[in-house]
Amino acid sequence: HENIGHENIRVETRGRVGLITLNRPKVLNALNKSTMDELVAAATAFDADPGVGAVVITGSAKAFAAGADIKEMASQSYMDMYAADWFRHWEDLTRLRIPLVAAVSGYALGGGCELAMMCDLVIAADSARFGQPEISLGVLPGMGGTQRLTRAVGKALAMDMILTGRQIDAEEALRAGLVSRVVAAERLLDEALEAAGTIAEKSKPVAMLAKEAVSTAFETGVTHGVQIERRLFHSAFATEDQKEGMAAFVEKRKPEFRHR
Numbered sequence: 001h002e003n004i005g006h007e008n009i010r011v012e013t014r015g016r017v018g019l020i021t022l023n024r025p026k027v028l029n030a031l032n033k034s035t036m037d038e039l040v041a042a043a044t045a046f047d048a049d050p051g052v053g054a055v056v057i058t059g060s061a062k063a064f065a066a067g068a069d070i071k072e073m074a075s076q077s078y079m080d081m082y083a084a085d086w087f088r089h090w091e092d093l094t095r096l097r098i099p100l101v102a103a104v105s106g107y108a109l110g111g112g113c114e115l116a117m118m119c120d121l122v123i124a125a126d127s128a129r130f131g132q133p134e135i136s137l138g139v140l141p142g143m144g145g146t147q148r149l150t151r152a153v154g155k156a157l158a159m160d161m162i163l164t165g166r167q168i169d170a171e172e173a174l175r176a177g178l179v180s181r182v183v184a185a186e187r188l189l190d191e192a193l194e195a196a197g198t199i200a201e202k203s204k205p206v207a208m209l210a211k212e213a214v215s216t217a218f219e220t221g222v223t224h225g226v227q228i229e230r231r232l233f234h235s236a237f238a239t240e241d242q243k244e245g246m247a248a249f250v251e252k253r254k255p256e257f258r259h260r
């Protein structure tokens with residue numbers, strides 16, 4: 001997973017955690033096509049790597065990402081957007097099975113907020129600011145924001161943010177359920193790496209089943225979701241890790257998961 005071939009991101013591993021850092025500081029990590037291509041490729045490689053059990057995606061202190069790259073989009077026509085199916089490929093991130101942790105400091109705006117929402121856990125620094133300012137550019141969120149923000153925080157706040165462009169800070173994001181933890185900015189990366197490390201200590205296939213089950217709750221109705229959850233739960237009993245995890249509990253010892 002060395003950095004070769006990446007111009008816009010840094011890629012490294014910390015133990016069993018993959019770490020991807022957006023690295024376009026001059027433009028506050030604006031997400032142009034090549035940045036997202038590199039990000040999707042790096043995360044996809046971690047997904048397939050049995051030595052990696054979770055991935056942290058982060059930016060800089062000032063900006064997680066200030067949105068899709070406005071300069072790249074500004075002159076595009078409808079036909080350009082439609083023909084390229086702009087943003088389609090970014091959705092590939094949501095099809096990965098490995099748990100993704102967004103570590104957000106500073107601005108997470110537009111596509112940056114949407115990128116955070118494509119991750120499974122969002123951990124915010126107290127400096128984080130979330131917003132969907134597209135309306136002020138004469139567009140609307142186009143990477144899932146109208147759907148994922150509404151599911152995450154409810155219609156009232158989603159409408160407020162998407163129609164006015166108002167940003168919310170980390171505390172409001174926590175209250176609204178957009179993030180699961182807020183920490184001091186200087187603690188952010190450690191907190192995210194520890195959370196990802198905790199996940200990476202579990203059985204990877206079972207963590208992937210659990211992610212799929214929760215994602216199903218988010219993406220479908222409850223009745224269908226509960227059926228899918230039950231099937232995923234059943235399938236955990238096909239793993240050695242289920243046998244080991246339950247045996248370890250009964251025997252009062254730490255589990256030694258084989259598929260980490």
Ligand code: HXC
Nearest residue numbers: 027028030066067068069070071110111133140141142143
């Ligand atoms: C391209 C960007 C950018 C972006 C910042 N920059 N955001 N370039 N795309 N999304 C560039 C600036 O042009 C500037 O470059 C440099 O980064 C520093 O930004 P400043 O504005 O000088 O910094 P500051 O004054 O601190 O303001 C920070 C900011 C502001 C409030 C975050 O940059 C801002 O409002 N950015 C745009 C936020 C936004 O609208 N995001 C949504 C994008 S649309 P130069 O060369 O001047 O130094 C989107 C669409 C999603 O995401 C899908 C629907 C189509």
